[in-house]
Amino acid sequence: MKKSIAIIGGGSSALITAAFLDPNKFNITIYEKKKSLGRKFLVAGDGGFNLSHGEAINKMITRYTPDTFLKQALLHFTNDDLRKWLLTIGIPTFVGSSNRVYPEKGIKPIEVLTKVKQFLIDKGVQLVYNYEWKGWNIKGELIFNNNEIINTDYTIFAMGGASWKITGSDGSWLETFKNKEINTLPFLPANCAYAIKWPKEFILKNEGQPLKNIALSCLDKTQKGELVTTKFGLEGNAIYALSTEIQSQLSIKKTATIYLDLKPMFSLNEVNQKINASQLRTVKDILKKALKLSPSQIDLIKTNLTKEEFTNKNILSEKIKALPFIIHSAAPLDEAISITGGISLNEVNENFELHKLKNNFCIGEMLDWNAPTGGYLLQACFSMGAYTAKYLNKKE
Structure with missing residues (x-):
């Protein structure tokens, strides 16, 4: 019998996780609190849509702070792996003069997102909109909207950080995790003026x-x-x-x-x-x-x-x-390209699973790491998602 996976959030980390989870093992549902997926993904595309960076992966790993936390995820799903996967869904890419990875000329961000979304639909991923996660009840079940309860075998939190609130990435989840005695750090702007x-x-x-x-x-x-x-x-x-x-x-x-x-x-x-x-x-x-x-x-x-x-x-x-x-x-937090802070890295294991909440995972900008602009941020989110999917696919 298939087990269920709830992915909370509809950003880059969430989408790539769902893309690589085994649909023969899992019933996969993405719960997005807005009326559409990938809103921050599209906003990022307004400034020049670099999906990753083209440098050698061993060099790329050193760009992250801390530089060891994401190493295994980046080695599992590299910038080259991302480009190969994008090509399979009809998104050819190229490395520009700045060594950044872009979709081929003429391909807009919305087209990339549409291709990814269609890939998920074709593999049976359920996409649920206007569903805002409110926390857990006393049984540890997920609560949405007006106290609606969702039971799931695994939960992957991919709710973003606290920059660009208009996209839904407002960091409002931080207090909920603190109330579960999960160590968090204040959000600080990074990659900002x-x-x-x-x-x-x-x-x-x-x-x-x-x-x-x-x-x-x-x-x-x-x-x-x-x-x-x-x-x-x-x-x-x-x-x-x-x-x-x-x-x-x-x-x-x-x-x-x-x-x-x-x-x-x-x-x-x-x-x-x-x-x-x-x-x-x-x-x-x-x-x-x-x-x-x-x-x-x-x-x-x-x-x-x-x-x-x-x-x-x-x-x-x-x-x-x-x-x-x-x-x-x-600059103000909401004007930053990215943030630091969020859930302390000590609170998750090497598979991004919370020590204090078994079968609950946190990926993407929810965790306290940072990277420069130029495709590094997106690549890390993609790599974490693919790595988490690999781990879950191997579970009995």
């Missing part, structure tokens, strides 16, 4: 300007990439990748210090030599022509240096390689 108090004149002139080919450092970590100056502060892949280090400082000191390297391809000595060797009269011309800094980058330096520092070539060289900024806060 960070607040810097710009001088009014600077931001009026430079709001929205990119800072390309730079490196950013915080504590002992350095990340190359790009930034954008905004009225709020800074955003972009370089600062997103330092979220863990920035948040650790903010939690202790209420501020964080970052250092911007405007010429990471040159050493300090090389920058100094270029500045001192230039025959140009003004510092601005030297920076523009000898170092090829953009007007926005030059304004950034002038804003943060005194006149004496700006005209001292040795100090100027040092600041070009390590220009300090004080971060005062992160």
